[in-house]
Amino acid sequence: MSKTFDKLQPYMERAMAIHTAMTLFEWDNETLAPKEAGPLTARVIGTLSEEYMEILPAAR
Numbered sequence: 001m002s003k004t005f006d007k008l009q010p011y012m013e014r015a016m017a018i019h020t021a022m023t024l025f026e027w028d029n030e031t032l033a034p035k036e037a038g039p040l041t042a043r044v045i046g047t048l049s050e051e052y053m054e055i056l057p058a059a060r
Helices: 003-031 035-058
Strands: none
Touching: 003 035
């Protein structure tokens, strides 16, 4: 692998992990989570979204 890819890989792995967590929270929110969990789930998804968006520019 190239050195550029080696530098990029940790960012991509972190982005994938955060995106996966967001997807699971969104799925849970739409299917099994009680309505009372909505505000907390929204805050968690918002925090994860911020982290995800911060990773992408760093990967460039």
